[in-house]
Amino acid sequence: MSDQTQIRTRFAPSPTGYLHIGGARTAVFSWLYAKRYGGKFILRVEDTDNERSTEDSIQQILDAMAWLGLDYDEGPFRQTDRWEIYHSFIKKLLDSGHAYRCVCTREDLDEKRELMQKSGAKPMYDGSCRGKDIPADVGKPYVVRIAGPKDGKTEVEDLLRGTVVFDNSELDDMIIMRTDGSPTYNFCVVVDDADMKISHVIRGDDHLANTPRQLVIYKALGLKPPKFAHVSMILGSDGKRLSKRHGALSVLEYRDMGILPDAFLNYLTRLGWSHGDQEVFTLDELKSKFDLDAVSKSASRFDLEKMTWTNAEHLRKMDNKALVKISGNAFEGIPGERLETLLEMLKPRARTLVDLAASARIYLEDGLEYDEKSVTRFLTSDTASLLSELADRLEIANFGRKEDIETVFNEYLEEKGLKLKILAQPVRVALTGGTVSPGLFDIMAFMGKDKCLARIREGARRGRG
RNA sequence: GUCCCCAUCGUCUAGUGGCCCAGGACACCGCCCUUUCACGGCGGCGACGCGGGUUCGACUCCCGCUGGGGACGCCA
Numbered sequence: 001m002s003d004q005t006q007i008r009t010r011f012a013p014s015p016t017g018y019l020h021i022g023g024a025r026t027a028v029f030s031w032l033y034a035k036r037y038g039g040k041f042i043l044r045v046e047d048t049d050n051e052r053s054t055e056d057s058i059q060q061i062l063d064a065m066a067w068l069g070l071d072y073d074e075g076p077f078r079q080t081d082r083w084e085i086y087h088s089f090i091k092k093l094l095d096s097g098h099a100y101r102c103v104c105t106r107e108d109l110d111e112k113r114e115l116m117q118k119s120g121a122k123p124m125y126d127g128s129c130r131g132k133d134i135p136a137d138v139g140k141p142y143v144v145r146i147a148g149p150k151d152g153k154t155e156v157e158d159l160l161r162g163t164v165v166f167d168n169s170e171l172d173d174m175i176i177m178r179t180d181g182s183p184t185y186n187f188c189v190v191v192d193d194a195d196m197k198i199s200h201v202i203r204g205d206d207h208l209a210n211t212p213r214q215l216v217i218y219k220a221l222g223l224k225p226p227k228f229a230h231v232s233m234i235l236g237s238d239g240k241r242l243s244k245r246h247g248a249l250s251v252l253e254y255r256d257m258g259i260l261p262d263a264f265l266n267y268l269t270r271l272g273w274s275h276g277d278q279e280v281f282t283l284d285e286l287k288s289k290f291d292l293d294a295v296s297k298s299a300s301r302f303d304l305e306k307m308t309w310t311n312a313e314h315l316r317k318m319d320n321k322a323l324v325k326i327s328g329n330a331f332e333g334i335p336g337e338r339l340e341t342l343l344e345m346l347k348p349r350a351r352t353l354v355d356l357a358a359s360a361r362i363y364l365e366d367g368l369e370y371d372e373k374s375v376t377r378f379l380t381s382d383t384a385s386l387l388s389e390l391a392d393r394l395e396i397a398n399f400g401r402k403e404d405i406e407t408v409f410n411e412y413l414e415e416k417g418l419k420l421k422i423l424a425q426p427v428r429v430a431l432t433g434g435t436v437s438p439g440l441f442d443i444m445a446f447m448g449k450d451k452c453l454a455r456i457r458e459g460a461r462r463g464r465g
Numbered sequence: 466g467u468c469c470c471c472a473u474c475g476u477c478u479a480g481u482g483g484c485c486c487a488g489g490a491c492a493c494c495g496c497c498c499u500u501u502c503a504c505g506g507c508g509g510c511g512a513c514g515c516g517g518g519u520u521c522g523a524c525u526c527c528c529g530c531u532g533g534g535g536a537c538g539c540c541a
Contacts, residue, residue: 209536424500
């Protein structure tokens with residue numbers, strides 16, 4: 001495969017906080033696109049902002065990607081390690097006249113911006129230092145600006161949106177190097193994407209307006225731009241921009257909520273991408289089916305409810321070994337066959353790993369938490385005698401076979417002339433503390449005679465008051 | 466304010482001029498299954514933002530409006 005046809009995508013987060021849903025989705029799209037076409041996925045940390053970048057953020061982003069299984073073929077590169085490269089290109093632009101030094105102060109700039117804003121124009125730099133040929137030894141702090149085109153148009157060819165045209169008069173001469181000598185974002189992105197031979201830049205919609213500016217730099221540098229795909233943003237459930245208040249949680253928090261990585265990937269990909277009517281995808285399906293042509297152009301809202309549903313779907317289909325592995329120590333020390341039984345009982349009822357572990361505790365641990373309402377309703381003085389009689393009967397049952405338990409149950413019911421319906425809920429509350437559980441005989445067989453009888457008798461005790 | 470993007474059920478979406486008085490999924494509501502809850506099955510509720518064109522025919526094409534989002538930093 002030649003250089004031109006090799007697909008190379010990248011994820012380029014700035015380490016100024018944790019990885020949230022929005023960032024995660026562009027990462028996922030980029031990663032899947034590379035997987036889909038047998039390309040490479042590159043991770044690049046955009047840490048040129050000294051003030052806000054933190055090592056802790058980098059680690060969090062790395063952790064989140066590792067949890068999701070977003071493996072990268074190259075990197076993580078760090079822009080702070082690439083200073084010489086940027087400076088060599090800045091020098092090149094300065095020498096060729098595509099960039100110039102500017103000594104305007106921040107105060108000047110702010111003032112100008114405000115004035116333009118008031119007059120109804122787009123606030124931009126007016127280019128007052130352009131053409132002055134200010135030398136490096138002016139004796140004043142200076143920035144370097146790109147000398148962009150003053151007229152004409154710049155066209156962005158976007159894979160999702162077609163040709164988007166910007167009037168060059170809308171673009172000002174942006175700063176590519178700060179007073180302190182550090183290069184700026186728009187410049188580094190161009191240099192890096194070109195240097196790393198990125199073929200497809202898949203990024204958020206919020207960067208669409210940056211793209212013509214970057215195109216100006218590509219042109220000045222004589223470099224060939226990659227293909228662009230600007231994916232729409234994810235909004236909060238109220239349609240507002242995602243903020244900490246609604247939905248912009250760290251990806252890692254979904255892990256802590258008991259969401260499966262594959263389910264997270266499934267939901268996030270499906271949010272803004274579709275493949276006919278299919279809702280549930282395995283990881284392999286995503287890797288083989290994802291493509292940019294079916295990516296939606298409109299913004300979509302994050303819906304925790306549907307993510308949880310997607311998670312439940314994955315949970316049910318997951319094989320037990322994998323489930324135990326991902327659950328950490330929740331099922332530690334339980335023999336294989338017993339574990340299988342437990343998971344088969346609990347899986348169809350669980351929505352998250354947290355649910356699953358919590359429901360398992362009822363049957364594994366000695367102590368029991370009682371739901372007050374259920375107790376009042378079902379553990380009454382009427383049911384108390386039934387429960388203790390039943391417990392006595394069950395002494396002879398073989399708890400190794402749930403059919404045996406059922407037989408004893410039925411014999412007792414017949415004698416009393418009662419329906420199972422009457423006895424089922426009181427027994428369930430006695431055994432589990434609540435009114436919701438898997439089949440009665442299933443949980444009894446699982447818990448064993450001692451625990452069952454103890455709990456039923458305790459239930460009777462509570463019934464008597 | 467200026468520029469840019471977007472617009473189908475509450476939400477995610479299918480739909481690329483006739484197959485659509487619009488299909489699927491989540492949520493919600495019934496019913497069935499059933500010892501409870503879930504799973505599963507069946508059914509219901511529910512949308513093409515508005516106004517102009519183009520066309521024999523518009524959810525689909527064009528224009529305007531409205532609404533939503535984004536960008537305008539020595540942040541990324």
